[in-house]
Amino acid sequence: MSQERRSRWTRTAALLSVGLWMLGGAPALAKTTVGxxxxxxxxxxxxxxxxxDGAPRKAYAVLETKRFSRRRTGVARSTTRRLARSGRTTLTIGAPRGTKRITARVRVITRTKRNNGRVRxxxxxxxxxxxxxxxxxGRTAKVGAVKPKDVVAVTAPTAAAPGSIQLTGASSRVRPGEVIALGITPAAPDGLxxxxxxxxxxxxxxVASLVPARLSDVVPAGAFDVDIPVEQVASISGKTTSEKTPRALQCTSSRSATAAALAELSAGVKLSAKWTGGSMFPPRLPQLQAGVTGTVEARLEGELSLNGEAKCTLAPQTLFPAPVRLATFTVQVGPVPIPVVIDGQVTLTGSAEATGSLSTSVKARASAAASVTYDRGKLTPGKTFERSFTHQPPAVxxxxxxxxxxxxxxxVRLAGAxxxxxxxxxxxxxxxxxxxPAGQPWWTLTAPVSLGAKFKFALWGIEVDSPRYELWGEEFPVASADxxxxxxxxxxxxxxxxPEPLPPGVRTRLTWxxxxxxxxxxxxxxxDHAYFRDLEAIPGGYLDRDVIPGYGPETFFETDPAKGNQFTFGVCQxxxxxxxxxxxxRDPDGQTRRYTVTLRGRKAAALLTxxxxxxxxxxxPDGDWCNGDGGDPTQLGQVTTGSFG
Incomplete structure (x- = not known):
């Protein structure tokens, strides 16, 4: 290849590289989302x-309204304001006399001054x-000029009881009939x-006495759409974490059962509402269309164990002393700040009913979203759910x-409501x-899961207090025996x-x-054979009692070691x-040995030592010391399984 052709090829490759970088390799601009x-x-x-979110520096917000006419559509009016770095600003625009509705949107723009002096x-x-x-x-309520720094103490009102607010400074000049609207402050952590x-x-x-106010008393018509995703930045999201501490179950016998749990919880919420027609003078409730989707993401670990025959329950116990604040977010609707607060709590319950011992543990990750739409009195719920499970093989x-x-x-609470x-x-x-029966697993491990929701819209004064919806429930198989x-x-x-030696004179002790x-x-x-029918059959020793039913102990005592007895021990269910x-x-040298035996079925037996x-x-010689029909153990260390009929 000649020097000229090589130089031409180099220039072409360089131009091609730049073109490819401009087409797809350049860093992408951050996406700007506008709400x-x-x-x-x-x-x-x-x-x-x-x-x-994601607006460039020196951006502007434009509030514009749409023109509707037979001849044309387009932007009728607009107003522009510099956008704060937080992406939050307030704009106000008017409409001509006789306007019944306003269709509006917000647009984010940037302005660049060119060399010729024009602005792009x-x-x-x-x-x-x-x-x-x-x-x-009718008339709307006036919002009192209350500054957060002038608020000394707040007792939030409820539908059942009035509240109060203590004010100082210029804010103390509030008057009856005015509405106090506060964002999140030290005195009003949920807003007011x-x-x-x-x-x-x-x-x-x-000191001003308070009763609950409705958002529509101040803003007779409006709309908002707020989305706080689970993965939102740390300033408006959080996570609960609890220690995995065993909790004892209450059992009907002296047996024991415990349940332990660990939970990590994070949550997000998406709220939308649109209302019109509300007023205070004369009193009128708004027509409300609202929707909410709450998302719960949780990592759960549970352990349980039961020893003995018992029926046990664990009453619902909260894992946190008080609900944990997961997220806070404030939106402005007209002159009213609306704090959105998400609280989280985890409740642990347990139950057990078994003969013998059971223990296992499971780890689960779950993400669920419950949603509801409310449209003029009608509620429509919905749900989504994803999950995964891992488990510790159970000991059954x-x-x-x-x-x-x-x-x-x-x-979720809106302005404290x-x-x-x-x-x-x-x-x-x-x-x-x-x-x-043969061919069926003798143990199964499942994960029951359910999703429920309850919805309220107290902020608008509408008594929509639904019962808890069981949106969905299923019991997932996790594992089972072959x-x-x-x-x-x-x-x-x-x-x-x-672990503990038997006292002198005691040769063996049985518990179950x-x-x-x-x-x-x-x-x-x-x-010579000492058992429940003949407690004193062995000279120089005796069996203390026959325990029926359950737990023991049954103890064999040696009263005369000079007899030179040598003992063989067995157990029978x-x-x-x-x-x-x-x-x-206990052996003659004072040492104590321990044996653990699992007996399955009626007339199961073991010849121990x-x-x-x-x-x-x-x-x-007859091999019928337990069953009565033969087939009992005839060698040390031998054990038989009984019948389950």
Whole structure:
């Protein structure tokens, strides 16, 4: 290739690279999203509060209204204001006499001065058109000039009880009939929208009595659309976290059950409302169209365990001493600030009913959204749900079931007034059946989940207080035993040192964990057999009692060591289906050994050990010392499974 052709190829490649960079490789401009709240002020004026994200520096907000005529449509009027760095600013625009409705939007622009002195205007974001039906039904309430710094204390009013506000300085000149509208302040952490009914001098200021006010008393017509997503910046979102502390269940017997849980909760909310026709003089409720979608994202961990035969419950317990504030956000509707507050709380409940022992744990991640639309008295709910589960393989040594449930819930308040509540319940349920028929799993682990919601719109004075909607519920399978393996049979383990030695004179002690009848059997080297029918059959020793039903202890005492008895020990489940047995054996040298035995089914039996260790055991020649029909253990360490009929 010649030098000229090589140089031409280099220039072409460079131009091609620049072109590709300009087409797709240049950094993308940040997306500008434009929203706004609208409120009627006066007879024919509209106020807009901008909610702009991603706007460039030195941007301007333009509030413009749409012209409707037979000849043409377009922008009728507009007003422009410099946009604050926060993306928030307020614009007001009027309409001609006789206007019944205003259709408006907010547009974000930038202005660049060219070399020739002309200004170039570029639109970087546009909101949607919103129509506001203007209201002329009566006068609106005046908003009192109250500065947050002059507020000493606030007791928010409710529908059931009036409230009060203590004011100093210039703000103390409020008058009855005025409405006080506050954003989030130290004295009013949820904001305040209330009407003054009475003013009383107090020291250097006044105390005003308050009753709840409606947004439509001040802004007779308006609209807003607020979206606080879960992934919003830290300044307006949060997360609850609770420690996984075991909580004891209340049981009907001396057995124990515990449930432990950990929850992380984050939430977002999307609110929209459009109203018209409200007024204070004469009193008139607005026509309201509203929608809300609450999103709950939770990480839940639950553990449960049950030992023994019992029926246990855990009454609902909140994991946080008080609801945790997850997010706050304030929008301006005309002259009224509307704080939106999202609180979160998690409730733990549990129950168990089983014979034997059950334990497991599960981890879940869930995201749920509950929504409702309200249109002139009609509520329409909806939902979405996503989930994933991981679990610890359960330890099942009994028959029955146990369940623990975590219920994260969020509540939304608007200017301190009650709003929608959304709850997501998730948990784990472990069911064991040692007598499961062949081909069926003998334990299953499931995750019951439900989504519910309750909706209120107190801010507009409309008594829409719905019952809790059960939007959706399902029990998800998480894991189960292999049907081909079947339930485990009886077993023996142990033989090592016991945690606590038996006292002198006690040669063995039997305890168990279920409401069944388990018996201790003791033989000496000559075949003398001490059991429930003959407690003193062995010379120089005796069995203290026959415990029916449940738990023990049954104890064999040696009263005359000079007899030189050598013992063989066994256990038999005379009646019942499942028992987890502990047998402690004291040898002549003072050492105590412990054996753990799992007995499955009626007449299940185990031949455990001798004392001292290493001697020849006494073996019942008929092999019917437990079952009565033969087939009982005839070797040390042997165990049999009984029947479940």
């Amino acid at each position: 706004a709240t609208y409120g009627q002020v006066g007879a024919r004026s509209l106020s807009a509060y901008t909610l702009v 205007t570029r639109t970087v974001g546009t909101g949607r058109w919103t129509t506001i039906e203007l209201t002329r039904t 929208l209330a009407q003054v009914t009475q003013v009383t001098p107090s020291g250097n200021g006044t 040594n009994g028959t029955g079931s146990a369940q623990v449930t975590l219920s994260p819930a969020i509540g 009650a709003g929608p509540e959304i709850d997501l319940s998730g948990g784990l349920k472990l069911t064991g059946n040692l007598a499961a 049907p081909a393996t079947g339930a485990p049979g009886s077993s023996i383990a142990g033989g090592g040192p016991a 964990d279920s409401d069944t009848d388990v018996d201790l059997h003791t033989w000496n080297q000559t075949g 005379y009646s019942g289906k499942n028992a987890n047995v502990i047998v402690d054996v 001798t004392s001292p260790v290493g001697i020849a055991p006494y073996i019942d």
